[in-house]
Amino acid sequence: MTAYELAQVNTARLKHPLDSAELKDFVDNLDPVNAVADAADGFVWRLQDETGNATDMRVFGDDTMMVNMSVWRDTNALTAFMYQGMHRELLARRYEFFERVKEVMTTMWWVPAGHRPTVREAEERLLHVREHGPTQYAFTLRTPFPPPGAGAA
Numbered sequence: 001m002t003a004y005e006l007a008q009v010n011t012a013r014l015k016h017p018l019d020s021a022e023l024k025d026f027v028d029n030l031d032p033v034n035a036v037a038d039a040a041d042g043f044v045w046r047l048q049d050e051t052g053n054a055t056d057m058r059v060f061g062d063d064t065m066m067v068n069m070s071v072w073r074d075t076n077a078l079t080a081f082m083y084q085g086m087h088r089e090l091l092a093r094r095y096e097f098f099e100r101v102k103e104v105m106t107t108m109w110w111v112p113a114g115h116r117p118t119v120r121e122a123e124e125r126l127l128h129v130r131e132h133g134p135t136q137y138a139f140t141l142r143t144p145f146p147p148p149g150a151g152a153a
């Protein structure tokens with residue numbers, strides 16, 4: 001068992017209400033994409049409510065901002081899921097569903113194995129990477145950091 005796991009948060013500002021015709025393809029694919037994630041090698045946990053997703057959860061008190069948060073074995077496991085199959089197809093269409101924004105909307109950080117991050121924790125990490133850039137505390141896929149005690153990436 002590893003001492004650390006990779007937490008990730010991805011936020012997005014909706015272009016339209018979730019129940020709109022414009023977001024139908026996105027909403028219709030949530031459960032299938034979540035099922036693929038849940039079965040992916042290296043997947044540990046994802047934020048969800050009683051509906052099985054996190055579409056009713058928001059970040060920064062903004063009703064137009066969605067949050068997706070999960071924990072993975074490492075960056076390789078996360079990227080293998082992100083850039084394959086249904087998730088890759090929806091990722092390619094993200095600007096149909098979500099606004100383009102200039103600020104950092106996603107970040108990662110290492111958590112002790114078994115820790116499940118909160119939305120508040122994710123907000124703190126996002127604010128940190130926006131203010132300070134990628135650091136060991138909060139980083140991006142383009143500038144990753146190894147788990148504590150693992151040495152340089």
